[in-house]
Amino acid sequence: YHDRDGFIWFDGEMVPWRDARVHVLTHALHYASAVFEGERAYNGSIFKLTEHSQRLADSAQILGFQLPCSVDAVDRACEEVIRANGIVDGYVRPIAWRGSEMMGVSAQSSRIHLAIATWAWGSYFQEEARMRGIRLKTAPWRRPAPDTAPTKAKAAGLYMICTMSKHAVEKEGYHDAMMLDWRGQVAEATGANIFLVMPDGRLHTPFPDCFLDGITRRTVIDLARARGIEVVERAIRPEELANAREVFLTGTAAEVTPVGEIDQYRFTPGEVTRLMIADYEAITGQTRSAASAA
Numbered sequence: 001y002h003d004r005d006g007f008i009w010f011d012g013e014m015v016p017w018r019d020a021r022v023h024v025l026t027h028a029l030h031y032a033s034a035v036f037e038g039e040r041a042y043n044g045s046i047f048k049l050t051e052h053s054q055r056l057a058d059s060a061q062i063l064g065f066q067l068p069c070s071v072d073a074v075d076r077a078c079e080e081v082i083r084a085n086g087i088v089d090g091y092v093r094p095i096a097w098r099g100s101e102m103m104g105v106s107a108q109s110s111r112i113h114l115a116i117a118t119w120a121w122g123s124y125f126q127e128e129a130r131m132r133g134i135r136l137k138t139a140p141w142r143r144p145a146p147d148t149a150p151t152k153a154k155a156a157g158l159y160m161i162c163t164m165s166k167h168a169v170e171k172e173g174y175h176d177a178m179m180l181d182w183r184g185q186v187a188e189a190t191g192a193n194i195f196l197v198m199p200d201g202r203l204h205t206p207f208p209d210c211f212l213d214g215i216t217r218r219t220v221i222d223l224a225r226a227r228g229i230e231v232v233e234r235a236i237r238p239e240e241l242a243n244a245r246e247v248f249l250t251g252t253a254a255e256v257t258p259v260g261e262i263d264q265y266r267f268t269p270g271e272v273t274r275l276m277i278a279d280y281e282a283i284t285g286q287t288r289s290a291a292s293a294a
């Protein structure tokens, strides 16, 4: 990712991609004092931009630091960087972190940096996998309790177990890991939330008390309710996957991704999944494409 043309917005300046570097004694690299966002641009405009910028500011606040600029300025910087790179449909990655002024666990007066990168990006999961439903396996790691880690922040440190979990299941040929929480309840995938269509026709999704309440998750809940589909947020035990008729993931990168398999359980992407894919495509202003499972 580092060796390419283009620009990265870096502390207020548009820096050539290859020159957007940090020092090895950056606090964030040693102690995970970084928060980030993942956004998508559709037709040149970033979907739910202000919600993402606000979440970035909130994540920083949770980790005990403040962004170097306002939420409004983050919005404008994101728009500037997609324009500078000529991105029409792509991904946007803002990141804020503690710099290299202080080394040690305590780094009260380190400088807070902000950078925003963007690149053209298609579907997160491969097209073919998407049509059949992706294959998940339960992760070897569990989401921590809210008093064990800052679970409401989109903080770099929380992704250590996500990368380890995803690598572990990828070795066995799976697309992603399904993570349970510390109680053993269904939580989410490594970078997306999870929904189950139960035999009663209702959409069930874990109550987000120890993982990210995704912006896509909330969008899909609204889209489902607008269709008259009831949505239930509750604790879900992994054994309940046996009763699920359809399962899908939601996330900025994943959008609405059908799931075909989790461990011993099998699902067939059906009507509710198709409706949510179509409605999400419509609300993001996508033209219908091969990416659709419909």
Ligand code: PMP
Pocket: 038, 188, 189, 190, 191, 192, 193, 211, 212, 213, 214, 215, 216, 217, 250, 251, 252, 253
């Ligand atoms: N959970 C995790 C761990 C994630 O990384 C993401 C992606 N940001 C999500 C859920 C989905 O969040 P969103 O819909 O806001 O992208």
